Amino acid sequence: MQRPHSEDIDELRQAIDRIDEHILTLLARRFSIADEIAEHKARRGQAIVQPERAQQVRARYVQSGALLGLSPTFLAALWQLVHDESCRRQAEHMKALERSEQSG
């Protein structure tokens, strides 16, 4: 009885590991697109934080996630983490762009 049960858990854990890999791959892709957006903002002198767009994205997280049965508290916290990291990277990317422009 013990063995099949632990094998079931192993399979479920492997499924979780694969899903986590997908999540991380997609997050890395998302942040790299945010870096590209930073270049557009730098060229046009736009602010990193775009409150209207940020609120649209936040609402999408909460609405789409709720349809999938995820908690609004979790979704809001997840969006905040993603948005903060996106902005932190954009600031870093813009500084790197400025440095490379200054050095010719």
Ligand SMILES: O=C(O)C(=O)C[C@]1(C(=O)O)C=C[C@@H](O)C=C1
């Ligand atoms: O849409 C943009 O302008 C972005 O830079 C992307 C993004 C995001 O990561 O969701 C980041 C910062 C803005 O405040 C809004 C949205």
